Amino acid sequence: MNTTLLKILPRLVLWATTSVMAFGAFVLPASSASATVPPVPVPATDNTAQPIDPAQPDPAQADPAQVEIVQSWALAPAGSLDPSQAGNRPELSYSAQPGDLIDDAVTLFNYGNVQMVFRVYATDALNNAEGQFDLLPGDKVPTAAGSWVTVGQEKIVVPAGKQVTIPVKIAIPADAAPGDHVGAILASNSSPSIGESGQTVNLDRRTGTRLYIRVGGALAPELAVADVLTTYHQALNPLGGSATVTYRVENRGNVRLGGHVTGTVAGPLGLGRRTITLPDIPELLPGSALTVTARVADVSALMVAFTAISITPTGAADLGTITGSNGTDTTFAPPLALLLALLALVFGLLAWRAVQRHRAADLSLRTAAPDISQPGRESEPQPA
Incomplete structure (x- = not known):
């Protein structure tokens, strides 16, 4: 009996371990993480072959013409500890003095499934007619805060699912005026598109991070x-x-x-x-x-x-x-409306008075005139 128990004991342990692991995988929720930007995909290290559902097409044999192309990207301030990951800064913001030189970096993430070519550049900010934050068009040369920025590499090719960290230098002019100077650093991708009239137009899509620089000196908010x-x-x-x-x-x-x-x-x-x-x-x-x-x-x-x-x-x-x-x-x-009503009332009163005066005058004339309605009747002589 002991020999039999020794033979089946390893099988019992294996069965119990497998059951506990299966139960834990069913009951415990999968962990999740959140970040400012989606995490960069990491290649799998498990080379174990996965079972293939015969009803589903093999991705390796899929027709490239039928694969949906996804183009998605973001540019954000680089992380202070790990430049390859986006940090927690919502924008590039600095307090500086005239003549200062600022070194920083931005990270460009390609979230799509195709390689993309980007133009990375700086430009000036403005308010549009509705008062909203806006930027110069891509073909306009910046003359304010955007002109202070030098990007380490303007044209960049980023593979699908990868990121690139780009150094930037900001040189504050020696004669920079005190106060706020605002711009942005952008990553744009241009692609041909068909316009409403059938003509080919160049579609410039861009996104980036805002740039705020406050130059020291006399501040005058008004x-x-x-x-x-x-x-x-x-x-x-x-x-x-x-x-x-x-x-x-x-x-x-x-x-x-x-x-x-x-x-x-x-x-x-x-x-x-x-x-x-x-x-x-x-x-x-x-x-x-x-x-x-x-x-x-x-x-x-x-x-x-x-x-x-x-x-x-x-x-x-x-x-x-x-x-x-x-x-x-x-x-x-x-x-x-009230004035028109009063005016109508005044005209009505004037007309009524005119009618009354006309009637009174007519009555007065009738009273003063001799009665000649009876023929042959002469007027009696008046006493001297």
Whole structure:
């Protein structure tokens, strides 16, 4: 019996071990990791052949023409410890002095399944007509912060699923003005495409990381409201008119700023005050401006409408309290429907009075005239 037990004991141990491992694989969830960017694929080290499902096509024998081409990439600030991995910096941001030289790096990741050719370059930032962050077109030469950057390698070929770390140098000019200077470092890929009219156009796709440089010196944050204009719109209901308010927000300082805006439209002595719902101002770069138009409903026609716009700067907590700005406008808001009704009433009264006067004059003439309705009747002589 002992001999039999010794023979089956290894099989029992093997069966128990296999069962426990299978149970653990079924019950325990797979671990996962998250990062700023997807991890770079690592080739498998297990050479064990995997079973192939006869119903599925063999990837090695797939027709290349039927394989979906995936082109996806990202450029991010390089990690401080491992330049081959993206760090936790959302952008390239520096505090510098005129004449400084900054050495850094960016990492370009090719997440697609095909080799890609990239152009890596720096450019200037700006605000578009909606106030959003924007960049110069790819064929425009930068003249501000983008011109301070030298990229280690402008044209780069990155294989599928790989990454390349590129050194960058930022030379702050000796005469750089104090304040914020903004740009970006981009990785672009150009490919031919067919336009709406059938012509071949060059499609430039690009992505990258923002570049913020604050040059030391006298900082002067200033966000101002200008050119407030109010247009009143009449309605049949004297209390139900509306107004269109247009104003301009200007960053007159040397620091990038956003702003919280409030506004009101009211009649004399604050009668019929209406609050204007206004959007917050996005971050405006120094020298940029944004024009905003808002519609205000239920504005009473009280002959005159007074508009007030106020802005409180945001986004520069490190500079302490920044004084806000105000803008005002006055416009004519007559109760046109009521005035027309009053005018009609006045004309009606004048017409009625004219008719009454005409009737009174006619009656007076009839009373004063002799009665000649009976023939042969002579008027009696008047006593001397």
